[in-house]
Amino acid sequence: MDAIFIFEQLLNGLGYGLMLFLLAAGLTLVFGIMDTMNLAHGSLYMAGAYIAAKVHESSGSFLGAVLVAIVATILIAALIEWLVVRRLYSRDHLAQVLATFGVILIADDLVKAIWGPSPIMAPTPAALTGPVQLLAELPYPAYRLVLLGVGLAVALGLYLLVNHTRMGMLVRAGASNRSMAEFMGVRVGRVFSFVFALGAALAALAGALMGPIGAVQIGMGEAILIPALVVIVIGGIGSVRGAFVAALLVGLVDTAGRAFLPPMLRAVLPPSLAADLGPALAGIAMYVLMAAVLTLKPAGLFPARA
């Protein structure tokens, strides 16, 4: 296990973490500001992936496909917000979980009816199919580098938006104390609409970007929803900074668990036991991390609400 290998795995962990961050950022914003648990975020992610894949295939332009996916997903989100989520703002989390779980069930059947039950093709943009030689010994997938870049750019953009703009100030005010913000004359309704659209755009971006390296299929939203929820809970619900740190933490722990745990166990345990235990432990590393964090800090690493 040489230095380059370890470096590469760190990069992989970072990459996976940033992928999770793209999805978790929208989720945590919506949750933090609107106090609304929107499980349908996973469905928006799926919508983004499907639309981007289909547009990319027919138009040949990946960038165009991503943009179309974002716009279309915002429209879908607006519809969902108008029909369902809007009525849930004043309800408890359980009601929100139940109703948006209902949205997931409907969305999955709808996608099946439109695009069929089989996974669909989501090609990698032609210019990014191969690897880039990062170091002499380290080729790295070009597309993953783009993902890393987009993830960091989104993180930076959100940081600037939340901390250095008027909208961000309103958003933070809404997140830390809704009634106080309303009292001070913040038009919370408009902030909500903005945040919901932003969340949908981030979900669509995540879905569109994941398509070329993953299966675009029904249920893809639920599969990644759980790690994304783990991320926002570890980070402290509502905290974008927390989501960023937690996403990188989960990405690194998950990747390190898979890359280093099995060989380490093989070194210290009998081979048959190590072969059974290693992958099993690597598989639950993320959950162990969350349980450990919540045991020490029951409201996550960066609690957004006092």
Add this chain to the structure above:
Amino acid sequence: MSSVATLPLPAGAGARPRSAASLLPWVVLAVLAAFPLIAPAFGLEYYIGFVRRLLIVMIAATSLNFILGYGGMVALGHAGFVGVGAYTVVAMVEAGVGSAWAAWGMAIVISAVFAAAIGAVSLRARGVYFLMITLAFAQMLYYLAVSLRTYGGDDGYGIYTPLSLGGLDGLHADIFYWVVLALAALVFAFSSRVAVSRFGHALMGIRDNETRMAAMGYPVYRIKLVAFTGAGAVAGLAGALLASHNNFVSPSLMHWTESATLLVMVAIGGMGKRWGGPLGVAIWLTLAEVLKLYTEYWHWPIGLMLILVVFFAPKGVATLFERKEKTQ
């Protein structure tokens, strides 16, 4: 003080005369008990097994309703305890135990131990954090079961010699049905009773105002932990019965969607209502069974129903019956 008593002191609630509503459980029990005897005459033998499964899931839902409805603990890992119960039966079978009572008893004990340990950690968190940490533990159990080669892992584990009910074996072909019915009735009666006991009142107090309860001297954490452990034990019983019902156990029992489904069933039925669990299970499973007969697109009507329930019957279907009870 301007307000004058609008109501006299309610006479001890126990002195209430027996109404039609209080007879309802007995009527339901009688109908269910007679069902296997009547069903063959109408060619409904298949539904004996269906109702048996319904009753088992009702046990699990009732246990969840106890912590969710009465205790305000929104747990998304309850299927984990169902799985622990089922896998305890598998482990007992693997170890050569043939008695259902021994296996089920052990399932209750082991799932209580798991629930106590998981609850001890999880109950320090609140709200969504509690929900997620219970989910995390259930996922750990799920992945553990998937990779446990001895008990079949993802392939599941078939129980080829059904467990023995001791002296009850051979009394009737459907004896297992009545055993399940008796246990379900017992769980229902027990949870209804606990709800009006000191413990139940304390638990509901914690649900409504945890800080106040602590300030009044209640050992809040211990009460919640006992409730969580008890609910886990009963869920374990449901898992053990499910293992005997299917004679097959697989990790899919513990998948997080199963926990979510239990939660949904209780919410549809009515949280904190004693009929909430049974009603929710009956509605959900019957609907799924019927819809699947007619279409491959059977998820969306359920999703739609879920949304409608949240909007129009936010306290569950059981409240519709409650209103009727009052007007009668």
Add this chain to the structure above:
Amino acid sequence: MSATSLFEAKGLVKRFGGLLATDHVDITVEPGEIHALIGPNGAGKSTLVNLISGLLPLDEGSLSLDGVELAALAPHQRVRAGLSRCFQVTSVFKSDTVLDNLLLAAQAHAGSSFRFLSRRAAEDVLMETALRLAETVGLADVLGRIAGTLPHGAQRKLDVALALAARPRLLLLDEPMAGMGPEDSLQMVALIEQLRAQTAILLIEHDMDAVFQLADRISVLVYGRVLTSGDASHIKGHPEVQAVYLGTEAHA
């Protein structure tokens, strides 16, 4: 202060991040005494009540009631040791009846709550306690009402009754007059006066008339520190108190 104080808090410290919310506070309460704690908004009065009742963990300091060390005890254990409290924001069980509220309070101090099979409704002892509490605070007429529908003053009385069920030796009252009209305030003052016979009281209050009327001793809290302690005339005459506190509020 004498070594035989009923309640003794020494060197209480609480930090929120860099902010010193409670700065080495010492407070004693003698048996049968009403000790009032006053101070401007943000002086750290509520933090202090939460530290004493255990809802917030202490960073430093010790607490004892009748020689029993409280600092290591959980909130509910402090109640058992004889320390009971009310809340600034009324904290009752709003969707239950007044009677159910009182029964729940009575149950906490009459045997174990880990009883699963017997109906609570059948326990006459609890009913007696509940009725007695209702009499004490003057809610006997509205036992069947849903607590959340009661007028504000009645809800505050209920809050006090819930705390009284513990038969405390020290009662913490966190702004019992908050948000009350003059008539309700008078009733509350009478109630507190009447409680003096049963328990010592640490009273946090903004209503200066009530404080001067009730308190045997008054401590002034400013920026998390005790500025001074003494009887009503001492406080009224204290120049610093006038400057930081009375000056801004009493004459506003």
Add this chain to the structure above:
Amino acid sequence: MFKPKHAVLAAVLCSALVAQAADPVKVGIALDISGPFAAAGAEARDGFDLAIETLGGKLGGQPAEFLKTDFAGNPEQANQLVTRYLQRDKIDFFTGPIASNSALAVGPALFAAKVPFISSNPGPSQFAGKQCNPFFFGQYQNDTYDEAAGKFANEKGYKNMVIIAPNYPAGKDHLNGFKRIYSGALKDEIYTKVGQIDYAAEIAQIRAAKPDAVFFFLPGGMGINFIKQYIGGGLKEIPLVAPGFSADQDVIQAVGEPMLGLYNTAHWTHDLPLPANAAFVSAFRKKYDGRYPTVYAAMAYDAIMAMDAAVRDVGGKLDDRAAVAKALAKPSFKSVRGEFSYGANNNPVQNYYLRVVEKDAEGKLTNKLVGTVMEKHQDAYVGECAL
């Protein structure tokens, strides 16, 4: 939508005319068209539908009724629904589920009721070995695809390989099947999380190990994720070898170009030069917009054809279940996979073929037959079967 109803109608009319067959033949079909195996399940459904249409809704000339229910890939639900098929509908044949765990869950009840279970995909080692049963009819045993892949790796001269599968018993079984035949060295044996999305860590391990080739068993979405990321990671020069279902048409159409040149093994391929197969493939492509069938569709089609032949062979007397099982065990129909017979454990003795993903004449990506890897091959578990 309309066809099955017509079939039922036809069945009803026929039964009025044919006095001896008062009851139609009842077939219980478990579809997995939602849940984790939805893609394969939909392929199987298309295969069933085509077979039913081809036979005019009859089996062995008898009117027949085909019951289809979604099992959603959940063994618990499968168990429940099979009970319904058995007790309420009183089925004569069963087929359908995609996953081995569903098959294992429903097997015992079917066997106890003596209802033949003609597998349309799963071939768990249990049913080939210790729990073999005269009422189970496999189409391939799970390990045999991997054994064929192992033989191919030997013939190709791969000296060092990395093998990879999800961390559950079926994953280990598949890799064991490969290892049973493969005689080169193993650089690494990697087990991944079930349902894993990101494979960067494993791909880095493979790059570091520098093997001659990689054998992977990653069903469904996991395989799609892995292949996309593997090619994107620049490992194109290290060839991938897979069992057929990881490189079938459903995977090809979701992955696209990166599939080119992927070697895989199966007991059937759509360009097998046989009249029965040619007829099936052309009918399938005609019915389903020119799509190539997958091995799932082929097996589903064959399962119905096997029932058809068996009903004919016993002269419609389905009450004698032992006779029906005997008839099924001596297949008299023209299978799309060509000649085959059943071994002592009711698992097939048949050929296994090598396929490679290439472009067809129209430029569509699809599997091309390369040659036969194993002839008349029987699985490794037959010795454990007491039949």
